Amino acid sequence: MIRDAFGLIYAGEQNINLRELVYLRTVGALPVGGRYRSIDFVLSNMVNTGIHNVGVIAQRSYHSLMDHLGSGKEWDLSRKSDGLFILPPYSSSENMGSYRGIVDAIKGVMGYIRRSKQQYCIFSGSYTIYNRTYDDMLKYHIDTGADITMLYNEEEADSFKGERFKDVRIHQNEEGRVIDLEINSPLTDSKKAGMDTYVIRKELLEYLVEDCVSRGKYNFVSDLLMNNLNRIRIMGFKHEGYVGRLHSVASYYKLNMDFLDVDVQQDLFYANNRIYTKIKDEVPAKYAKTSNVKNSLIANGCIIEGEVEDSILFRSVYVGKGAKIKNCVIMQDSEIYNNSTLEYVILDKSVNIRQGRRLVGDEVFPVVIRKGAIV
Numbered sequence: 001m002i003r004d005a006f007g008l009i010y011a012g013e014q015n016i017n018l019r020e021l022v023y024l025r026t027v028g029a030l031p032v033g034g035r036y037r038s039i040d041f042v043l044s045n046m047v048n049t050g051i052h053n054v055g056v057i058a059q060r061s062y063h064s065l066m067d068h069l070g071s072g073k074e075w076d077l078s079r080k081s082d083g084l085f086i087l088p089p090y091s092s093s094e095n096m097g098s099y100r101g102i103v104d105a106i107k108g109v110m111g112y113i114r115r116s117k118q119q120y121c122i123f124s125g126s127y128t129i130y131n132r133t134y135d136d137m138l139k140y141h142i143d144t145g146a147d148i149t150m151l152y153n154e155e156e157a158d159s160f161k162g163e164r165f166k167d168v169r170i171h172q173n174e175e176g177r178v179i180d181l182e183i184n185s186p187l188t189d190s191k192k193a194g195m196d197t198y199v200i201r202k203e204l205l206e207y208l209v210e211d212c213v214s215r216g217k218y219n220f221v222s223d224l225l226m227n228n229l230n231r232i233r234i235m236g237f238k239h240e241g242y243v244g245r246l247h248s249v250a251s252y253y254k255l256n257m258d259f260l261d262v263d264v265q266q267d268l269f270y271a272n273n274r275i276y277t278k279i280k281d282e283v284p285a286k287y288a289k290t291s292n293v294k295n296s297l298i299a300n301g302c303i304i305e306g307e308v309e310d311s312i313l314f315r316s317v318y319v320g321k322g323a324k325i326k327n328c329v330i331m332q333d334s335e336i337y338n339n340s341t342l343e344y345v346i347l348d349k350s351v352n353i354r355q356g357r358r359l360v361g362d363e364v365f366p367v368v369i370r371k372g373a374i375v
Contacts (some may be wrong), residue, residue: 020368
């Protein structure tokens with residue numbers, strides 16, 4: 001059954017709540033968990049399902065995304081038949097090279113969709129972190145006679161702390177049909193949060209996109225879904241397990257801190273389905289006699305001479321003697337020199353923290369230092 005589905009990932013999200021973290025990259029290319037990018041999870045979910053035809057829609061600042069995905073070899077998508085297709089925007093008589101919304105983005109890659117031989121499309125964004133396959137969701141979609149099936153989990157609305165990005169709340173009737181949707185509502189009473197993943201028949205997707213575009217409507221949820229609740233059968237399918245979302249800087253920080261939780265690690269990485277990412281050959285992390293590391297994830301290539309506690313260190317991070325790092329996310333190639341103190345800090349790639357500096361943020365408002373900065 002799953003051989004009759006192809007994957008389509010929209011990796012062009014631009015979320016201003018993530019501030020400096022997405023200044024030079026899309027949300028899909030955002031580094032998480034020491035060695036991964038956020039797109040790795042949904043892409044691995046599709047591959048683990050048995051999907052061998054995946055299109056990735058890019059929009060702006062997609063150089064790092066293309067560099068990360070490459071030919072798709074790490075996901076076993078470097079193939080003669082089907083495989084991984086990166087779909088950047090291009091100028092044409094209908095498209096000026098900049099999408100006005102997700103519906104417009106899907107319209108821009110309609111050639112790829114029509115060429116795909118599979119009957120069903122599994123469409124997803126790239127800002128939601130979870131581990132599952134879609135076999136049971138597709139079976140549910142077919143068995144219930146659904147036109148569209150939405151994946152959701154149960155999560156309290158107040159967990160978003162006021163900063164919402166595509167917070168879609170679902171209301172269902174007794175049979176599981178979606179009868180109402182809310183977007184970014186601070187007053188919602190629904191615990192059912194959409195996970196930005198949908199199953200839809202290819203021909204229906206083509207029709208709904210063309211219909212929306214012809215009416216000048218380009219938003220996937222408010223225009224394509226909400227306006228068709230009474231016309232088509234939309235069902236909800238519940239996901240059990242951990243779900244992380246990249247709504248804001250605070251949620252990005254929380255997501256990375258969740259990686260230190262053993263239960264989250266078990267759910268994401270030690271279940272039956274593996275999460276794949278780009279391979280980089282690095283030497284093992286080096287711990288000096290002066291180092292002291294507690295409850296942290298340390299990636300390959302790191303050199304630790306100071307103290308690290310409750311933190312995530314990406315590849316090739318240097319921590320000097322006397323430096324103290326606590327509750328921090330330190331991205332690749334950053335350097336923290338002697339006697340510096342960092343707490344509740346997010347350092348983007350290649351940041352240089354000079355000797356003796358002190359940076360202290362807060363759990364709900366961590367300090368963010370942009371890529372390549374010298375402090």
